[in-house]
Amino acid sequence: MKKSLGDKIFIAFDVLVITLLCILCLYPFLYAIFVSFSEPSELAKVSGFMYKPAGFSLQAYRSVLRNYQIMNGYKNTLFIVFTGVALECLMTIPTAYVLSRKNLLWRNVIMMFVVITMYFSGGMIPTYLVIRNYGLYDSLWSLVLPVMINAYNMIIVRTYMAGIHDSLSESAMLDGANHLQILWKIFVPLSKPAIAVLVLYSGVNHWNSWFRAFLYIGKSVKYPLQLVLRNLLIKGSELDMLNNVSTADHDFVLSTLKQASVIVTTLPILFIYPLLQKYLVGGMMIGSIKE
């Protein structure tokens, strides 16, 4: 079909707007990459938009990767991500399975019990005090245990499992399988896409979270990466990386260090994300069906 002039103008405008938006979304990260690879003394001469690193130096990365606080933060974050994801799967999958069974007398009551927590919750203060009372203060478990089930993610898995045809579990029942066997042998393999979404959301969540650590962790050896990064970027603590720097270059060395830490922290996400985008978006779709 022939397109009218008006439609062509519209499409040209459309492409322009989307291109600009893409640049806007990408540029801050490119900027961080450029700064992180820059030579501090060269960086001093640059102002405005950067299109490439000013000079080239790996010194910032060398300092960051040798820095105890950042590496220790990495270690803590890895622990949090692995235990967090494992526990969330362990808790969420059976819950989702049970709540996807239609012939359960108490199903709606239990569902209510879960959904209420999405609308009402203890505020920041009672939650904080309760967690202290459980003895979780200053423990990495305080970052994992209170978020073992995320109702939203659980509903994604449940919705997916509810879509698996009844005849499968019925015939397994007739063959004498119990619910645990049915869940493990039939539902888990068939729900892989939903479980992938669960793992990814949970993993990204744990990787990126800082506020809970800010509230519940006092000892700096237990800081997760994001909290270390927050102290460096926002609070301006300098993490003893600047010992042998002349005062003239101080600010620019610090800039390269900051951006190098940003990149080191975000790298896993930037790498994994394009590969897994399909699953992540899939989860958004399953989640929205329920509403």
Place this chain on the structure above:
Amino acid sequence: MQPKIKKFTRANIRKDFRRNRLLYLMIVPCIVFYLLFSYVPMVGNVMAFIDFVPGIGFKGFFVGKWMGLTYLEDFLHNTFFFRLLRNTVLISLYNLIFGFPAPILLAIFLSELPFKRFKRIAQTITYLPHFVSTVVICGLIVNFSLSTGLFSDISVLFGGPRISFLQDAKYFRTIYVASGIWQSIGWSSIIFLSAITSIDDSLYEAAIIDGANKLQEIFYVTIPGIMPTIIIMLILQIGQMMNVGAEKIMLLYNPSIYETSDVISTYVYRKGIVEMNWSYSAAVDLFNKVINFVLLVSANAISRRLGDVSLM
């Protein structure tokens, strides 16, 4: 499969339990989890009406003197009450006015792109900021906002002055809301994009036969087609109106710009965790939560009356 038992009679309960024992056993961890980490803190909200006693464990929530609404009154008469309320409401309002339509527009623009590959790449790129941590994003914002930062460089490029944007109260809301849109525009557009994809193609064909151009297609087919989705998302967002989280604000603000940046949740943090005014801060938080809930329920009720779209 066995028929569903519907009535909660004693005989039925016994029968259902015998039949589904293992299922109930499997749900026990979930129940325990929610009791420990959601319902106990929820009950803990009573401390808003009681003078909380620290240092004696869970008893501290209940044994203190009954204060009724004293803490709430203290807050309502506080010098900062109006400022906190204003900042919270204004930030959410700007978020609603500018942040709500943005992903809808993006979804329409994406759906009208005739080049599949370009569309896919654009989606990948615009979703990206959603996955980057708030700390990193705020770190970049703080860096760009310095008087030697990128924003000032751009301002100079256009003949403006160098400004330390985060030291000047009048820029805070713009920075906060604009960066929020930047973070979420792509990811939030997914839901509208999927609503657009599910519009029946024959409607567009009919519109084209009737001589509609692109803009008319958008106004008379696309937008009416995704209206139910728009309304649901609007209700959800109105329900979150008073819920301006402390997380991002605390990364961006500083005492010199409290005038425009201090909101209820950040105040709760400072009064509670920092100053250990436990009961008072819990009361302020509860006040905020109650208003939020009322907003959600009323938005839902209005939409139910207007049409047949509602959440609950």
